[in-house]
Amino acid sequence: MNKISPVFREAARLIESNGLAKEAMYSSDDLPVMQRPMCTVGALRAAATGHPLNCRSVTVAEAVYFLARTISPGKDPMLRLMRWSDIPGRTAQDVATALRKAAQDAEAEGR
Template structure:
């Protein structure tokens, strides 16, 4: 079984039980400047699209050319905020912006947990990560515009043959 097969099987499981991999931002989710956070996530998506996805560490490749190495989702956000995928601390303003971006990403994952673990799932692609970053940015823009972040689809109960619910 390959890593790509693992992701395909997981997606088939989600689809079979009508489960969304990502959830909308809850109406109670707050961000003092969702447009700024959305811009950071769009830039992080552009960064991953440009340099590629790296799994297992913040960045990989030639350490002498760190700004053109593949990055994980965390490295992409750091590259945009701090100027380097290898930096995870900066000014208080930068650190607050990183927390805001990270909170939005974590909020969107249906099963909770870390965006890093999601990004590092074997078989995950750069396109998956770019799509997740962009869709979260769009959800933040909708929040800023006062629009619903998305609708929760009702989940049909799983029925055993002949069972009445």
């Protein structure tokens, strides 16, 4: 099992510093990719792999599953997390708070 608590903390930092993107992994701004606003999943991917589109990571999959089970019941964790992140009115601070809580919960489980 991979350590996911640091991924949650870094994703929270990225969302707070860059902003929250809606309906896209990251914004199309003319900034370097790692400085653009990202959605929750994009921030988790960037935190774990260095790029918001890189989904080839067991750590990303574990983090997505862990966070999704705490915020929204259902079958497809990736889709649930993307929908949760895109809810109108959801703020970067809301997401960063959820990510930090996930980091604490994961750390309590030794993850």
